[in-house]
Amino acid sequence: MSVKVEQIDACRWRLPREGAMRTDGLVFASRQMMAFLQQEQALEQVRNVATLPGIVGPSIGMPDIHWGYGFPIGGVAAFDADEGVVSPGGVGYDINCGVRLLRTDLEVSEVRPHLKQLADALYRNVPSGVGSHRKDLKLSVEQERKVLVRGARWAVEQGFGRPEDLEHIEEQGTIAGADPELVSDRALERGRNQLGTLGSGNHFLEVDLVEEIGDEQAAAALGLFSGQVVVTIHTGSRGFGYQVCDDYLRTMLHAARKYGIELPDRQLCCAPLSSPEGKQYLAAMACAANFAFTNRQLITAWVRESFEQVLGKGPAELRMSLIYDVCHNIAKWETHQFEGKKRRLCVHRKGATRAFPPGHPDTPAAYRHVGQPVLIPGDMGRYSYVLVGTQGAFEETFGSTCHGAGRVLSRHAAKKQARGHNVEAELAAQGIHIRAASRATVAEEIPEAYKDVMEVVGVVQQAGIGKIVARLKPLAVIKG
Numbered sequence: 001m002s003v004k005v006e007q008i009d010a011c012r013w014r015l016p017r018e019g020a021m022r023t024d025g026l027v028f029a030s031r032q033m034m035a036f037l038q039q040e041q042a043l044e045q046v047r048n049v050a051t052l053p054g055i056v057g058p059s060i061g062m063p064d065i066h067w068g069y070g071f072p073i074g075g076v077a078a079f080d081a082d083e084g085v086v087s088p089g090g091v092g093y094d095i096n097c098g099v100r101l102l103r104t105d106l107e108v109s110e111v112r113p114h115l116k117q118l119a120d121a122l123y124r125n126v127p128s129g130v131g132s133h134r135k136d137l138k139l140s141v142e143q144e145r146k147v148l149v150r151g152a153r154w155a156v157e158q159g160f161g162r163p164e165d166l167e168h169i170e171e172q173g174t175i176a177g178a179d180p181e182l183v184s185d186r187a188l189e190r191g192r193n194q195l196g197t198l199g200s201g202n203h204f205l206e207v208d209l210v211e212e213i214g215d216e217q218a219a220a221a222l223g224l225f226s227g228q229v230v231v232t233i234h235t236g237s238r239g240f241g242y243q244v245c246d247d248y249l250r251t252m253l254h255a256a257r258k259y260g261i262e263l264p265d266r267q268l269c270c271a272p273l274s275s276p277e278g279k280q281y282l283a284a285m286a287c288a289a290n291f292a293f294t295n296r297q298l299i300t301a302w303v304r305e306s307f308e309q310v311l312g313k314g315p316a317e318l319r320m321s322l323i324y325d326v327c328h329n330i331a332k333w334e335t336h337q338f339e340g341k342k343r344r345l346c347v348h349r350k351g352a353t354r355a356f357p358p359g360h361p362d363t364p365a366a367y368r369h370v371g372q373p374v375l376i377p378g379d380m381g382r383y384s385y386v387l388v389g390t391q392g393a394f395e396e397t398f399g400s401t402c403h404g405a406g407r408v409l410s411r412h413a414a415k416k417q418a419r420g421h422n423v424e425a426e427l428a429a430q431g432i433h434i435r436a437a438s439r440a441t442v443a444e445e446i447p448e449a450y451k452d453v454m455e456v457v458g459v460v461q462q463a464g465i466g467k468i469v470a471r472l473k474p475l476a477v478i479k480g
């Protein structure tokens with residue numbers, strides 16, 4: 001299916017307003033990416049989002065855009081507080097899936113001789129794959145409710161990490177307004193066993209090497225240097241968030257009918273932000289977001305523990321601090337300047353990352369002169385990127401940028417392509433050690449399953465909606 005697009009410049013494309021659209025679509029992509037996107041449903045989804053009530057500015061697609069449930073993955077849409085809507089499809093099933101980056105003082109030469117052992121320790125200490133969890137983490141219902149309200153702060157209070165970690169988490173690791181009364185018993189039950197687990201598929205824990213620095217000043221501010229060993233964690237709210245999303249999709253289908261919202265696709269079901277249903281979803285979503293922050297905080301503690309077990313040095317000696325933790329599936333209340341006016345907007349980022357500019361008060365003090373860190377994973381065989389947010393992103397995309405490379409092969413197609421290959425052995429030959437609960441996951445996650453993230457961040461940088469700070473290369477990857 002071909003969607004009408006007009007090229008604006010080398011990396012911007014307009015999907016002109018027509019039919020039921022209330023605004024234009026705006027997609028960031030190279031010509032080559034657009035040629036590929038023309039065969040995809042994601043552009044149609046950008047147009048569908050543009051039909052929703054109260055949308056402010058364009059319906060935006062990032063260069064890693066691909067098909068998602070209702071809203072595309074790699075999509076950003078902002079809605080007016082009075083006229084606008086909130087939609088679970090605009091956040092996604094894995095509420096507050098996100099990425100966290102830890103630094104160390106270690107040079108790669110100090111780690112290489114211990115890499116296999118380190119991969120084993122991380123695999124042992126951090127539960128990954130379906131059904132695994134730490135035997136020493138048993139939550140009562142009361143404790144779980146505290147997690148949902150306090151987020152990463154709860155984990156720090158229990159001794160998982162240090163108070164200064166919180167300063168380097170989006171929203172300091174706690175989204176306000178969470179109400180555990182608004183989540184189902186089923187969600188609570190699924191969450192209890194899954195807190196402190198990585199999950200499967202695209203979720204990962206990775207030891208990386210800082211391969212190249214793109215901006216020395218920003219790298220120094222973030223504590224990054226060439227040849228350094230860092231750790232990336234990518235996971236979200238697990239079965240808890242999934243259940244919250246699933247429960248509220250039903251509520252929202254009913255609400256859309258009740259409030260007379262016309263939907264080009266049922267998967268865009270939503271409710272007015274001012275309605276009881278809209279407010280309830282945001283309060284339940286906040287619970288899931290806090291669950292995810294806690295999840296990444298617990299995993300951080302076990303990563304620090306693993307390094308200490310293998311290298312005999314604790315987190316303080318290794319200066320193993322949290323660079324940043326950023327969400328890429330969330331809807332948030334934010335203040336933005338739009339058409340000369342300050343507006344309170346609910347910004348949906350689904351497979352998109354907040355990218356606030358230098359000087360923004362929500363950027364941690366240590367980074368305020370360079371911009372908010374933006375963490376963009378690529379794939380388990382090539383590279384990932386660290387960026388910072390820009391004024392361009394603040395002005396054009398509600399302070400947002402891409403979130404990854406984006407899939408190009410379905411899981412099925414990736415498995416087919418991996419047939420006849422020993423992916424683990426091929427990666428090991430390149431010095432990348434994989435530990436995974438399932439062979440099938442590794443096959444589904446081959447690097448070729450994703451776009452080349454270098455091209456994605458290239459578009460982002462060219463468009464001025466992100467600035468490259470460093471490129472990371474995987475050394476050891478833990479997959480579910």
Ligand SMILES: Nc1nc2c(ncn2[C@@H]2O[C@H](COP(=O)(O)O)[C@@H](O)[C@H]2O)c(=O)[nH]1
Nearest residue numbers: 202204377378379380384404405406407450
């Ligand atoms: N460095 C790695 N990046 C990976 C790996 N598996 C997936 N990915 C990238 O993450 C993004 C985000 O995924 P999403 O599930 O939140 O949409 C994805 O687009 C890939 O680029 C990995 O093992 N290592």
Ligand SMILES: [Mn+2]
Nearest residue numbers: 097098234328
């Ligand atoms: Mn994710």
Ligand SMILES: [Mn+2]
Nearest residue numbers: 094097235236
């Ligand atoms: Mn996820």
